[in-house]
Amino acid sequence: MSGISTHVLDTAAGKPAAGIPVHLFRGEHEVSSGITNQDGRCAALLPSDARLEQDIYRLVFDISAQFPDGFYPKIEISFRIADASGHYHVPLLLSPFGYTTYRGS
16 A cells, blocks of 8 residues: 555535546655545555655645636645655645645544
């Protein structure tokens, strides 16, 4: 299983946000990308041949198609990997004019 995953929920519609492009960066280097599935999830963002390392990672969500008239066209979430043996789940709750995130399980 990937060491990094995400789940995007559209709180304005009360349902998962499917079809959201997600890019994973380690520093300035793009590690991988994916698109949220029908359940709003990207379960395996870290490629199978990549190792999770202690570092700063960043998820970039392109939500411009989800909310064409919304305030945030892209959302960037930076987070620190302190324990490379762990799993890091980063949920995103969004609406046209706001978002929140937290470390999930």
